[in-house]
Amino acid sequence: MIDIQLNGKMVKAEEGEMLLSIIRREGIDIPALCDHEAIEPCGACRLCMVEITRKEWEGWKKHVTSCLYPAEDGLIVNTHTEQVMEIRRTILDLYLARCPNSKVIQKLAEEHGVVKTSFEKIPDADNCIMCYACTRICEVLGRSAISAVYRGHDKVIAPPFGEEPPDCIGCLSCAMICPTDVIPWQDENGVRTIWKKKFDMIACEKCGKEIITRDFADYLISSRNIPEDYFKICDDCKRIDLANKMGSIILQAEEAAL
């Protein structure tokens, strides 16, 4: 265990633990849009910036993204200095120009006192903030079906060549993890559509509810050592079955006790 000073208070932390997790644990609220527990941090959104210094730096300070900065003994961290707040406000201002219609961005910006962007709005803006959460989760799943394409200001998240992504299994992880909710998908008549690719759904043999795409189920069965019949019945029906089974066992035990 090491000691760091966080907003003037001494706190204990694990050596190498990222600053953002310590900040969150201490109940300090700082924004972070590209951070998620399921994926490795990447420092794209820049909102979790904090100021760090050390006694021996003699007043010299620097600004780092807390999601990527490993804690070290004696570090002095400040999360809400005027400079840090100015960076966050400017970044949110830039986000508002990039994604003027995003409710998440609007709310966060307003909380930081930015009501209207002072910059030129990007024409044909969508709500993507390019945080890479979707591509990173897809990589974690072992598919890497989508990625960032082009460079700089033209960069977008897209499947290869803008066509139906061959490696996509329709798991929806990208759509679910997206902080600004921009990846469209649809389940209709036993078919799921995402990234313009269509997937057949497996329906529960008992209740008929759609559980998972065929491709996703096959991928999990082959790569995660899951029994082949695992996806025949939905979780709800499995729970009902289990409850019924448990109930009958208890009933039998009670009868036996009598």
Next chain:
Amino acid sequence: MRVDSVEKLDRLRDDYRKAIDTQKKRIAVCLGPGCLAMGSDVILKEFKKVLADKKIKDVTVESVKKTGCHGFCARGPLVVIEPEGIFYTRVKKNHVADIVEKTLINGEIISKLLYIDPQSKKQITDYREIPFYSHQQRISLRNVGQIDPDSIGDYISSGGYSAMAKALTSMTSQEVIDEVTKSGLRGRGGAGFPTGRKWETCAGVESDTRYVICNGDEGDPGAFMDRCIMEGDPHSVLEGMIICAHAIGSRQGYIYVREEYPLAVINLQTAIDAAREYGFLGENILGTGLNFDIKISRGGGAFVCGESSALMKSVAGEVGEPRAKYIRSVVKGLRDQPTVLNNVESFATVPVILNKGGEWFASVGTKKSTGTKAFSLAGKINNTGLIEVPMGVTLREIIYDIGDGIPKGRKFKAVQTGGPSGGCLPEDKLDLPVDFDTLTEAGSMMGSGGMVIMDDRTCMVEVARYFLEFLVFESCGKCVPCREGLYQLYRLCTKICEGEATEDDLESMERLSKTIQIGSLCGLGQSGPNPFISTVKYFRDEYLAHIRDKKCPGGVCRKLITYRINDKCTGCLACLDVCPVDAITGKKKEIHVINTEICDRCGACYAVCTFDAIDIE
């Protein structure tokens, strides 16, 4: 032929030297990028052709050789005849027969091909006496322009691979590191990190695998120092890398070169093949037990891939995007292994440091910036080209003594050092010594050594706009301040150039710049606002002229200028003919008039007028 001991290498060097000494005359044809573009390869062929059917004393076809860049690109194509150092400039194919006939056979000098010093108006025969060369001191460029880059024999005979032999056979790894540390060498890529300290840290990290990477991804517009070293003296880079491998304990090195430098790729590969054949690369180098090999990694030419962490990703085959370097790459670099990454020029300097000693190197230059630095001079300067000077010389010496000042008698306005990430310095900074710390303090930076000189017909707002556009295009797009911030900065700068900005916009740009500098992930973003910050610092009145008066003092920004014909007009009709929108009217021998309503300010008339009769307001 394998050279497996130092004795063998020494014998080989003696043999090569003897062979060269038998050639009484040597004709070096510059095949550097500038001369090559002007057709020096044709001249080389012509020499070979003419000499093939002639019997001349002391001269054979072998006496003619191609070399890398001589540096004096403004006067190319260049041909140098040694040992006299006869320096022929602007040589054309049809001069070759003359040179052979007059100079090689009869020993006459062809005066029309000589350089005329603009100050003394005297012709200079020996290039060593031309101010462009006499003010230089060449360490990293020592062989560039002197040897045939394809010949390992040329390199060995000029002392090549002797530093490697010395390091491998008589110095421990620590002794090599100590020598480099003593030399005070700082990274020539621009950031100026002490090379010795970098090597020492890397050597100290616990790991079985360590990598040596040479950064040849020179991307600054107007910079071509590394290119000329890779093209003109590739073995010096290899030798520096082998010495580094010995110092840190590495088995594998990479040279990252951009695909836009095809000749550099070819020459490096030729050099690597030759070095392997001689046993300077591969297993058991010089019989010392060191195993080290080098591979070329070709980049697609993205500017951001010159940034160390993006470069390492690109070498590993991933998308070239930087990562946060809170854990440094000497600890966790290529494929998460400790990695030393140095610039081409740094590696090319290392052999000299080992041969002449760290103390000698430290005695050149200034206390904190030791040695020499190569620069490429481009833009509005008479002597465009490649130079190397001791650290600490002033910008004025570089621009006026070596560069011979501004063409057409125009006035100097600014010099940009450090490429797009650097800054523009005005005339009152010309007496600053050129070293890492002084340039940074002045709001620019050393960078890799590109120098772009601008005259009074340059608009500094437009310069900032141009470089911001470059950076917006080259930003990798990973983090917001760089991707969105630089774009907005560029848009606002464009607004100023179009005369539609207010002073609030200027203030907003200054605020935004601060956030981009602090908030960006890598060096590209952090230094991205520099073109704006340095120009607004030194040329604020120009910005205000655009904003308040809707005028462009440099006469560049189309929307803010008017072309008018003054009474120097002779009525020659030249401008009238060239105007694409027929905005000019007038009769022969009468003063012409530009209709400013129709004029689209393309500048064609200004370019074509030989009577200085067109004013830009």
